[in-house]
Structure formats: structure tokens, C-alpha cells
Amino acid sequence: MALILVQPPPPSAPGVSSVAWAHWSTDGRQLLGQGESPVALLPGQHELVLIVPAAALSWHLLGLPPGSLQNAARLRNVLAGLLEDRLLDDPEQLHFALAPGAQAGAPVWVAACRRDWLQQTLQALEASGRRVSRLVPEFAPQAEGQPTAVFVTGEPESPWLTVCDAQGVLRLPLSASTAALAVAQADAGDAAAEPAVAAIAEQLIGRSLPLLPPAERWLQATQTGWDLAQFEFATTGSARARKQAGALAASMWRSPRWRAARWGALLLLLVQLVGLNAWAFKERRALEAKRLQVRQVLTQTFPQVQVVVDAPVQMTREVAALQAATGGxxxxxxxxxxxxxxxxxxxxxxxxxxxxxxxxxxxxxxxxx
Structure with a gap:
């Protein structure tokens, strides 16, 4: 099934009049199309993966008390209480999502966004007959031990600098004052720029950055374990498990990290098929040899039998006739x-x-x- 990535406008935009999209092949290797269009004109009839804009999310690192993960309603209240002093908006107006693999008693990243904006965006997509299978953040904090990731995105008149590391996600307008931060972070990790802002990024940072179009960056975002469809936006437990399994399977199918494993599995399958066919051929040859041996025993023992149809039955009849002829x-x-x-x-x-x-x-x- 093809992969369609959709990024809606941020909450500051007036409604979901149009969305940016990228249409990838099933294996995630070929970009079939990209652009910006109204929701009703999105390509194909496949499920969508919603890329939540960085401007719509805030990130918070906190520790969960023991037992808080056992009940979703209680967990929602726990998060609201822990984040109340850190948020500018009322917690009841926000949607929360935990990092994949969250455990009580350990630091865990929590993403927050406006609930009404997310609800309106999903309703606009579902009204056009499209189903959203996953909510993926455009940028997310890096795991401990992973290099810092630096991105320059946006338009030439409003470029943005985004830094993702183990401390969170920092998003600032790219300017002469923030260029020093970009230089320091780019030297310490991976850096990339969208083609639209590559020239201004090179001018402010002082060196050229590898190009990373939005469609490819969104595809990389889907290869993480993040899914913001939690709490009131989550489906049933079984559907949730199926969706997580599907996301894992899609990651294994598309991610370059699993390319060697995919080739290994393919080679193993081919070896099994070749071995099975060789074994079947050998067994057929052995069976034919036994049948030929039985026919030869019949024709050599009873030369009067000229046509062999069913050697065991014919052998039984000939033996019975011989016994009858000799009085046995x-x-x-x-x-x-x-x-x-x-x-x-x-x-x-x-x-x-x-x-x-x-x-x-x-x-x-x-x-x-």
C-alpha cells in the first residue's frame, strides 16, 4: 500500500483550507508525487499519515509516578497536574502524547498540542473520506547517545532553525544572531536544509548544508516510533496494537537500517524454495524408481503380462491364479x-x-x- 504523508497548516493558520502532501511508493524508495492541495484533492484512496507541524507542538520532560500507566484516564489527569505550571494554556484544552516505550519512574518526553486544532484537522480529513492511521511529529527529541540533528526549514522570507537533541526540540527563527547556535550544533551532529532556504542558510551559517526536501524529512519522521494518537484520539486496544504492528512493519519495510535484514530474509526465502523444490524432485525420482522396480518384478515374474496398469493389483491376481492352477x-x-x-x-x-x-x-x- 502506498504511503501518503500529509502536513496541515499550523494552529495559527485560519482553518485547513489546503495541506502539503507527499506520495511515496510502498517501499518508501520512490517519490510518486508531492505538492499542496485542498483535502478533497489528495491523491489516491489510501490511509494517511499526518505529520504534525513543529509549530503545533511543545515538548516536556518529566517523571511519571509508579502505577500511572495502568489507566489512561488517570494518566491523563497525572500529566495535566505535572504540566500545569509549565503550560501557557489550560491543560484541559491540550492533547498529550507520551514517547514510545514510556515507563513509570523514568524520565519520559511528553508532546503537547491544542486539542481543538487537532480535532478540526482530523475531522476535515475524515470528512473527505480519508482515514488517518498515524500522527507523527515533524521533529522529536533525540534518544540518549544519538547525534544532534539540525534542520533549516521554511521559506526564504521566514527561515527557521530547528535543533533536535536529547534535551528536546529547539525551534528559532534563523537570523544572524541564531546562526552561531546553528554553526555550533551543526559541527556537533547532522545538519540539513530544505532547498528553498539552502542559500540563506549558507549565507548565515557560513557553509553549505546537505539538501533535505520536506518529503524526505517527513519520510524519516515516520521511521521513528512516535505516534501522537493517544488518549481521546486513540482507537481501541486491538486496533491500536494492529496500528503499532503496522507501523513497525512499515518501518522494517522502508527504513534503510533494515535493508540488510530485508535482503537476508529474501535470500533465506529463496534458499528455502530452492531446497524444497530440490527435495521434492528427489522424492519424485525415488518414487518413480520404486514404481519402475515394481513393474519390472511383475513383468519378469509373469512374462504374460504385457500391459501394466496397477502393478500391485495385477501381481495379486497373477499369484492367485498361479496358486489356483497348482491346487493351492x-x-x-x-x-x-x-x-x-x-x-x-x-x-x-x-x-x-x-x-x-x-x-x-x-x-x-x-x-x-
Whole structure:
């Protein structure tokens, strides 16, 4: 299934009149299209991944008390209480989302955004018949030990500097005063700039930065474990588990980190198929050899048999005919059948009628004595 990434305008924009989008192939290697259009004109009929703009999110690092993760409603109240003094808005007006793998008693990142804006954005997309399968932050804090990531985004008239590290996400307008921060952070980690602001970034920072178009940056964002669809925006537990499994599978299918594993799995599958076919071919050859051996035994023992249709059946008939010709008894003769019947009759039961026809039919009628 193709991957369609959609980034709505930030909360400061008046409504969701149009959205930026990128249409990627199933494996995430080919960009099929990109642009900006009204929601009703989005390409394809596939599910969407919503890229939540950096301007819509704030990030907070806090510790969760023991037992707070056991109940979603209680966790929502715990987060509201812990973040009340850090927020400019009423916590009841905000939506919270925990970092993947959050554990009580350990520091955890919490993303916050306006609930009404997120609700309106999702309703606008769903009204056009599109289903949002995942909410991914445009930028997120880096894990401990990962290098700092520096991005220059925006338009030439309003470039933005975004720094992502283990301390959080810092977003500032790019100017001569913030260029020094960009230089220091870029020297310490990875840096990239969108094509639209690459020239001004080079002018202010003093060196050119690798180009990273928005579509590729959004694709990289989907390869993280983040999903902001939590609490009131989360689906049922089973659907949630399916969505997480789907996100993991999509990451393994598209992420360059899993390329070697994908090739290994493909080679293993090919080896299994080749081995299975070779084993089946060997077994067929062995079976044909046994059948040929049985035919040869039949034709060598009974040369009068010219056409072999069912060697075991024909062998049985020829042996029976030979025994009959020499006066010997065969299992199909009456005497062996009567001997077998005598050993099986219940006590007190005697035959009243016997119908026997040359080893082809044996019918017994009995009565109680």
C-alpha cells in the first residue's frame, strides 16, 4: 500500500483550507508525487499519515509516578497536574502524547498540542473520506547517545532553525544572531536544509548544508516510533496494537537500517524454495524408481503380462491364479474365508446361508442358536 504523508497548516493558520502532501511508493524508495492541495484533492484512496507541524507542538520532560500507566484516564489527569505550571494554556484544552516505550519512574518526553486544532484537522480529513492511521511529529527529541540533528526549514522570507537533541526540540527563527547556535550544533551532529532556504542558510551559517526536501524529512519522521494518537484520539486496544504492528512493519519495510535484514530474509526465502523444490524432485525420482522396480518384478515374474496398469493389483491376481492352477489355497478361496469367519463368530451364532462367488463375493447370513 502506498504511503501518503500529509502536513496541515499550523494552529495559527485560519482553518485547513489546503495541506502539503507527499506520495511515496510502498517501499518508501520512490517519490510518486508531492505538492499542496485542498483535502478533497489528495491523491489516491489510501490511509494517511499526518505529520504534525513543529509549530503545533511543545515538548516536556518529566517523571511519571509508579502505577500511572495502568489507566489512561488517570494518566491523563497525572500529566495535566505535572504540566500545569509549565503550560501557557489550560491543560484541559491540550492533547498529550507520551514517547514510545514510556515507563513509570523514568524520565519520559511528553508532546503537547491544542486539542481543538487537532480535532478540526482530523475531522476535515475524515470528512473527505480519508482515514488517518498515524500522527507523527515533524521533529522529536533525540534518544540518549544519538547525534544532534539540525534542520533549516521554511521559506526564504521566514527561515527557521530547528535543533533536535536529547534535551528536546529547539525551534528559532534563523537570523544572524541564531546562526552561531546553528554553526555550533551543526559541527556537533547532522545538519540539513530544505532547498528553498539552502542559500540563506549558507549565507548565515557560513557553509553549505546537505539538501533535505520536506518529503524526505517527513519520510524519516515516520521511521521513528512516535505516534501522537493517544488518549481521546486513540482507537481501541486491538486496533491500536494492529496500528503499532503496522507501523513497525512499515518501518522494517522502508527504513534503510533494515535493508540488510530485508535482503537476508529474501535470500533465506529463496534458499528455502530452492531446497524444497530440490527435495521434492528427489522424492519424485525415488518414487518413480520404486514404481519402475515394481513393474519390472511383475513383468519378469509373469512374462504374460504385457500391459501394466496397477502393478500391485495385477501381481495379486497373477499369484492367485498361479496358486489356483497348482491346487493351492488363496486368501480369496472359500476355505480360508470360512476359517477366518469361524474365529470371528460370536458364541451361539451359526450361519444360516452363505453366498460365495469365486473369490469375488462372500455374503454371510446368521442366526442365534
Amino acid at each position: 489355497l488363496t486368501p480369496a478361496d472359500l476355505e480360508p474365508m470360512l476359517a477366518a469367519l469361524a474365529g470371528q463368530l460370536p458364541v451361539g451364532r451359526v450361519p444360516s446361508a452363505i453366498d460365495y462367488s469365486g473369490g469375488q463375493r462372500f455374503h454371510f447370513g446368521g442366526r442365534q442358536r
